Amino acid sequence: MAESYLDKPELDNTPQAHPAFKRGKLSSTVFFLNLIKGAISGVDDGEGQISSPQIEAARRAILQITSTLEKEGKENNVLKKALEGARKELKKINI
16 A cells, blocks of 8 residues: 555644545535534424433533523513624625
8 A cells, every 4th residue: 555545643633644635624614514503593402312421511502502592582672683693704705
């Protein structure tokens, strides 16, 4: 096997990183952006669980904030506008 195809972890996250590392990083980024987008937009209803405890904790935190803004925003115009603003920002995430 050519040496250029060998795994070289020390090159990860550098311009010389293996293309598979870059594809994996991109895939992970897209996954996390979709998770954030779903949690804030209301598409994610909170059912199920993600196998990564760290990512699930981030998802739960975003869902909790969104839920609180939805509930409290019914009586508080500032919170309502904050949630509307966040949802408007989601439109910039084109994935």
